[in-house]
Amino acid sequence: MPEAIAYERQGDIAILKAQNPPVNALGLDMRKGLVDGIARAEADDGVKAVLIYGDGRTYFAGADIREFGKTPQEPYLPDVCNRIEASPLIVVSAMHGTALGGGLEIALSSHYRIAVPSARMGLPEVHLGLIPGATGTQRLPRLTGVEKAIEVITSGRQIGAKEAQSLGIIDRVAEGEPREIGLAYVQDLLDSGAERRAVSELPAPQPIDFDAAYEATLKKSRGQLSPAYGVRAVQAACELPFAEGVAEERRLFMELMGTDQRQGMIHAFFSERAVGKLPELDGVDPRPINAIAVIGGGTMGAGIATSALLAGLPVVLLEMTPEAAEAARKRIEGNLGGALKRGKLSQEKFDALTQTALTLTTSYDDLKDVDLVIEAVFEEMGVKKKVFAELDRVCKPGAVLASNTSYLDVDEIAASTTRPGDVLGLHFFSPAHVMKLLEIVDADKTAPEVLATGFALGKRMGKISVRAGVCDGFIGNRILKTYRTAADHMVLDGASPYQIDKALTDFGFAMGPYAVADLAGLDIGWATRKRLAPTRDPRERVPSYMDKLCEDGHFGQKTGKGYYIYEAGKRAGVPNPEVTKLIEAERAELGLSPRDFTDDEIIRRYMAAMVNEAAKVVGEGIARRPLDVDMVKLFGYGFPRYRGGPLKWADLQGLPALLDDIKSYAREDEYFWQPAPLLEQLVAEGKTFDDLNKAAG
Template identity: 75%
Template sequence: MSDKIAYERHGDIAVLRIQNPPVNALSQAVRAGLQDGMSRAEAEEGVRAVLIVGEGRAFIAGADITEFGKPPQEPYLPDLCNRIEASPLLVVASMHGVSLGGGLEVALGAHYRIAQPNARVGLPEVHLGLIPGAGGTQRLPRLTGAEAAIEVITSGRHVMAPEALELGIIDRIEEGDPQTVGLAYAQELLDSGATRRPISEMPGTAPIDWDAAYEAAFRKGRGQISPAQAVRAVQASAEEPFKVGMKTERQMFVDLMETDQRQGMIHAFFSERAVSNLPELKGVTPRDLHEIGVIGGGTMGAGIATAALLSGLKVVLIEMKDEAAKAAHERIAGNLQGAVKRGKISQDKYEALTTEALKVSTEYASLSDVDLVIEAVFEDMDVKKQVFAQLDAVCKPGCVLASNTSYLDVNEIAASTSRPGDVIGLHFFSPAHVMKLLEIVVADATAPEVVATGFALGKMLGKVSVRAGVCDGFIGNRILATYRTAADHMVLDGASPYQIDKALTDFGFAMGPFAVADLAGLDIGWATRKRKAADRHPDERVPTYIDRLCEQGHFGQKTGQGYYIYEKGKRGGVPNPEITRLIEAEQKERGITPRDFTDREIVRRYMCAMVNEAAKLLGEGIARRPLDIDMVLLFGYGFPRYWGGPMKWADLQGLESVLRDIESYATEDAWFWQPAPLLKTLVAEGRNFDDLNKEAA
């Protein structure tokens, strides 16, 4: 029997204790050990029940990620779950920590389930582009009903024990040592004459409007296949005998394993874990972080302060005037009150954070003891330098000085201080207490321990932290500027902003580029175009129609009019006819005859522009690995997770075909569509972006 399973006998009850630290992942050794343990218990005289329990932090956290991508080995998980359920003995699962994916499916194979009050269960396979493949879609609906099962499976969320009890997933909640509690429950069941209760023998779930549920799942997933397929698998639990339903589920699982979406989501899964694992930081100790400063209490500064407070840091926030300081405090308090409403913190915690952990001041001297300070002021180099001059004067030696700039040169900011080694860029995304991306911008003189401190802060705040070098826009905004330019060119040539937005949301983006521009504020792009005008290459095509709208005082959602017109109380907007008029006027002025674009061509040009610019960033060393770029786009720019990111998308398309399209577009506009040297090299050598990720690992 496997050393991953400890076998014990307690009277009439055999205990199978899983011991595969840290989280009892379902490795082949664990599966084999459970199977052998069941056989041993059934063979021993006097055993009437089996208790399955996990040692350490969890019951079973799910599959063993080290086995991902490898050929499956027996015993297969569906067979193990069926084997447990078919036992003539009474089988009890005692659950604590997390029971996720295959872990919950093993528990559903048992006849009874007891859990600790803080236990969590779930079937998160959709996050890997899959559906549960070991009976989860067949057993869960028989306990919860179809609608609840569909919600749990398609969301992939963790269900806390009280809700799991209410849904019928578990039978009892009891606090205590999981093995002690489980043994007592199993003995109680035996003493009461309880019989086996296989879920497979329960009636199938009652039918619902399956087509409507399928469409809703597909729409909510923005084109992701697996949630919608999960609905069809649950439908099988209502319409087919259990054994047939299991075959249906398994075939769907196997089919999804072969999809590009599954490859993309597996890539995203591993990249998210690898992105902050930088070789340059091995052995580098970050500086201590207990209290941080934030300069500026607007939306961004207040969001950064909120995130820091929620992570356990003390915060000193600086504003210029008393009225602004009061408004900043109210803004942060409002953010924290939202956390109270969502159950993330208690009212007592809220009071402590707003009265003790947070200090709002108008004096820079209040920052004398902070360990790190982040400026979040107006995006102007002169303003930034003034702030850093004051920080240089008041902050203690060793304090990390960080800028939240979105575009500006962090080297220039660092050079304006007497301690450039302490300066770093920490580019948060708004709202900073919600958005997970943090670009950590490393300047030429930034000390290694300062870089490590930036990543330590990101970890404390629960961010996906990505290393970036210094250039205009760093990784995300530089790529954004390029693919947005591709969209602008298509508008000049005949595609409407609204067709482009729809084509890209159909592709899977959360929003199209023109809706995003309205949300961010059209004045931002307007200011950027004016800033870059003096150095613009004569061959660069820059539309002016949107500047005419900005000159009229229309900046998108905040003014009620942009590419779309927004009415108070209504979600979203409707196309603005003035935009169409302005585009037609510019086309006439430039002598452009508009042409039609297919949705496929729109997506292809947009994506090729993104990949080409990303490859240039890699070649320049601004981004170290393709996966860094993928994580930036996934967590900061609404890129569909099931494609894995733009670099993974390019690998899935084939880099040769991507380069071929870029070269064909270059015949129309040689300036914009200059192929990235790195992309040409990879194609010539028969390699792809994932090869670069592996080389950097």
């Protein structure tokens, strides 16, 4: 096996080539190789400079994820960085591919940096609940200034070579192979008599109001600690000598390593990669998909069509009338127009997608050649069955027939065709061209290659695809209904919708449940309540105050009034006093005496309901693994990523205490608070949800 770092000499230049494919991750062998390579160059008579570059498709792309969670071994990355910079030789990094995290920190420890135009770099550690821990927070601000360094570190975003040059992160951009442009740059430096330029020896950057920056960052990240810690690390670069600043960066880094947030972020990182891998699909080939159809051009259908077009798929969109089809085209053009404005899409590409790749029709017969159809019509079983009967008539053998239903029984939909094996659910989330989650509903008769085709489509569209079984609401909406009901119970018992929304946004949710209801449209919940009323158990507590608001035509943001009142041009609303009056009237009617709830109690009950229902969903096999639930909630429902997902949160809280709480709530309402058998089993066996993830591989 070749050494991780190859050594070569060309004239008075020593060349260190990283050769640890596919991403030249900075594992132990790579770190040792760099230290040994620098020492060898220094001992090599006549060598004046060192070039570091990566073989294959990238410079050092970052840390070796196989070492995550293991005890680090020497040499540690900060020591490698300092050793490179301390060399009396001129050290140059030539960058291509990605230089992320430790990769960029190695480059910042070089005395000069050159990159190809397509190179990308950044410090993404905040996405793992950390800060850069190998001197990046101390070196970067000396090059970019404080404000730019804070933005790069707290966002974790990737930066292109041109921008990196304008920020002072790299010195030159040049076309060509990294080795060739690197050697040419080193030669230029030697010919011009350039001296070593150690970033750590540059003047400390000018400070700013760090307390204000810390508070603003904490607010922007909705309670995630790592970006705010990044601000404190940059502050150390301004206020302390370099070595002491590095020690403070390390202290902050190690403090974050011990937090629940770090565990949540790492869980999210690995689960995101594991969620789309199903053992039963190993070796199962998806059916080829070269053209798709979408039925229904409303907000959801237009979003799905947009997502497919952006994935390079031609789309036939079916609507009932030419006018509705034209309205669908305008929605799709509006969706793509955002990308056009931001420069993500050229005018030529925009025109090709909207005029060539998109076909509008009002006839089912035009769907005869497509490989996959996604139905996105009104959420009513009779309507869906009619659509699928037509698809059964016109679609070619082997075409995949998918429903975008968010609640309805996919088995029943499939039974309205003569080919139930070709049917599955593809539940997109609105806006479908933006939201990353895709629930792939595996119906009773769905063929394995049809399920594999759903996952292949999700991958092509850049979605986080999660397999779900058939039940009312699948994974996400079934659990949502339960924790939303827990919130409704708290409102009847004395909490206000506005206190609940605030407690949950303070917890880290993007929005509280009542603001979400206004955004989605109160008429959706109203329709669901009416649909389920005939079969409702008499023990179920269902508030009726919102029905009165809906009866008056108030459906939330789209009508300007719901739980909140929305002024034109303003996204945020103010509490609607009518709602408070309706709640008080219903409490009086039911003979309920309101009591006070603390924010902590609100969070505990809301989360307990979420976890308990999620445990039922996993126990019944609707979700295969706890991590499937976690990914659904992170990518579709605004759950804070730094908490890892509801079942990771539950593990971190401790399952025995959570089960005790659920049992105590059951003393007030034993119908709603029925402990999940799986939760009781895990507590009895002293296990966690994560043990189930590991067992599932």
